[in-house]
Amino acid sequence: MALMGLHTAYGLSRIINARGPYTPLGVSRSGDDVSAAVAESLSEFFVMDELQEAADRALARFTGAEAGTVVHCTASAITLAVAAAMTGESPDRVEALPDTTGMPGAVVLPTGHAVNYGHSIVQAVRLAGAVPVAVGTEAGFTLEDVETGLARPDVACLLLVSSRLVRGASAELADAVAVAHRRGVPVVVDGAAQDFRVGELLATGADLVAISGQKYLGSPTAGLVVGRAGPVAAVRAQERGIGRAMKASKEAVIGVLAALEARQELDMAVWRQQQADKVADFVERAGAVEGVTASSVPDPTGLPFARARLVVDPAVSAMDSAALDEALRAGSPSIWAIPGRRDAEGLLFELVPLTPDEIDAILARLAELLVR
The missing domain is CATH 3.90.1150.180 (Aspartate Aminotransferase, domain 1)
Structure with missing residues (x-):
């Protein structure tokens, strides 16, 4: 062979x-160090909670966030971040999804941010049981549009996207985040290919930022979720619910750790x-x-x-x-x-x-x- x-x-x-x-x-090519680490991991056993804790520490160092976790891919990271906004760490709510009865279930999303990476981000939201609420138009969105969407009583989070696929003129992400936070609404930013800019995305004040491990970092397929400790813990809690089908493998987490080390040495x-x-x-x-x-x-x-x-x-x-x-x-x-x-x-x-x-x-x- x-x-x-x-x-x-x-x-x-x-x-x-x-x-x-x-x-x-x-997607990408992995470097020699990443490939070697992944190959070694395939013949070993690990306590997966320990692996995730190691990833938590490494992602916090790499991004400056309070915490981080690894899930299957960035598409699943969006679904799980939305789920986390609805359930928190409540075991009952985690177990109930995608039934959102009794939970805030609306996700405000600018129309031009409804990107399609091969499947629509709108579907990623719906997979959690949430209902997308579009604001603005294909031509862009304003802070007033965000305010209007957030005025609903059942809003779980505001979802924003940083991608070359975004359409129209957008308000500044940090300003949109501030509008949401004034209403007590958490914000998720999809920055799939933006690992080089993850610090900038976190600086907007977003509660969670999702980036890809396998794009420019060159890890195996993995979604990296970083941000405030509470929301990250709520993402991890989804492994006892819908996140079970979106979990990261041992080789993915090891590959992410190796890829983060390689980037820091670059x-x-x-x-x-x-x-x-x-x-x-x-x-x-x-x-x-x-x-x-x-x-x-x-x-x-x-x-x-x-x-x-x-x-x-x-x-x-x-x-x-x-x-x-x-x-x-x-x-x-x-x-x-x-x-x-x-x-x-x-x-x-x-x-x-x-x-x-x-x-x-x-x-x-x-x-x-x-x-x-």
Whole structure:
């Protein structure tokens, strides 16, 4: 198996993932230290409560939060954070879900924050038994919209999202959090791909912040929930209820611990420069292909790297951006980029996880497809 390789052994497609930490492509690559720790954990037994306590301490150190816990993934983290807002640590309420009789069951969510990661965050809310209450419009939301939604007597929490998928102009998250807290309503922030910015998200005053372990941290699949000690304890309490189906495995928790250690040892200044150099070189080389306009695009949420945008002129090149995207995926290896919402937006290439050979392969394929 080791000599053959997994793709050959199981008849799997080889891909180059320039789409970022995208779940249908396996999300990310783990570093050697994470892989070794996970492999060792698979042959060992652990007291899972002790593992979670170790994760609690490590997440608190890493983020500056009071507490933290590990669940199956970020989608489940949203469901469990909503559940925690409804039940607290009450065993009776935990056992009752998804029946919310006698509990506050409304979750206020800005319309433009109803993102879809492959399933809608609205469904993640409903899985807990809660009822989503949309405020604002696709064009954005105001603090007055939040006030209106929070005026209901049955509000469990305010749910906000920090993601490049958010639509419309939003009020500042910290201001929305303050509005909720004035009414005594807790706030959950979904920051799935925002581990680099988790400190900023916690600084909004949110009670719970959910981030992904397997995206840029590179752990096995895991959702990390950090924030105030009481709400985090309420999330952990869900393991005696609906959270049983969303628990973290031993290898996931060990992988998270190893990934946190690796991130803390990372020289961020050096890493940022490496990513900037990757994008600058890619933009220069791709822009040399006739008919291609290449540029560097900062992450819209403030993550510490840019992506390369390529816009193709179909009057000059052999195809437009949509056709190029399809042709890249149809080749071998299959190359996946981030498609724009309109053809004029072109394609985005996230280079963070890619090797120099993979970047060279993308550029070679671009020239092959676009040069008439």
